[in-house]
Amino acid sequence: MKVTTRDITLAGLMAAMTVVVVVITRIPFVSAVVPFSLQPLMALLAGALLGPKVGFLSMVVYILLGLVGLPVFATEPFGGLSYILKPSFGFLLAQLPAAYVTGKILQGKMPHKITCYLLASLAGMAVIYGVGLPYLYVILNVYVGKAISVAGVIKTFFLPFALWDLFKVIIVASLARAIHQRLPQTTKGM
Numbered sequence: 001m002k003v004t005t006r007d008i009t010l011a012g013l014m015a016a017m018t019v020v021v022v023v024i025t026r027i028p029f030v031s032a033v034v035p036f037s038l039q040p041l042m043a044l045l046a047g048a049l050l051g052p053k054v055g056f057l058s059m060v061v062y063i064l065l066g067l068v069g070l071p072v073f074a075t076e077p078f079g080g081l082s083y084i085l086k087p088s089f090g091f092l093l094a095q096l097p098a099a100y101v102t103g104k105i106l107q108g109k110m111p112h113k114i115t116c117y118l119l120a121s122l123a124g125m126a127v128i129y130g131v132g133l134p135y136l137y138v139i140l141n142v143y144v145g146k147a148i149s150v151a152g153v154i155k156t157f158f159l160p161f162a163l164w165d166l167f168k169v170i171i172v173a174s175l176a177r178a179i180h181q182r183l184p185q186t187t188k189g190m
Helices: 005-024 037-068 081-085 087-094 097-106 114-144 150-158 159-182
Strands: none
Touching: 005 037, 037 081, 037 087, 037 097, 037 114, 037 159, 081 087, 087 097, 087 114, 097 114, 114 150, 114 159, 150 159
């Protein structure tokens, strides 16, 4: 995989934007295993705007910033290696393939109809849940020792967030499409 200076710059900028969005949208009074966060929105947007490779790379940079200890994640301790054992860490890991899948679906299909953007964003969100929920289930049952069924995970950690995440899918699709329509043809479908 060849990575250009432009790719590195775009990935760094998207990682920085993700940090800013997450830090300014932290909800201080929420104490939940899985908090409301705009991280998934940024992961899908990274894939949609930057393409699969650079979108994936931007999420790698963001997650590595948090794992080395910078306070860039949505909940306490906000960063560090111990974050790996948080039940919600699977949702962070899922942002890597989510950005890739979203970008891959949109790659090379310009001009896109809104349905393409919606389907790509929905597929990316499905990846986030497909990785995040099983990770959460395992950490809660094995590491934390809190017995919870699959149905309990779905009821507690999927259903309350599904509508909000569909709203994020619509925002990503609309925003990415609007941005792509305003770009010169040579920069579309990175």
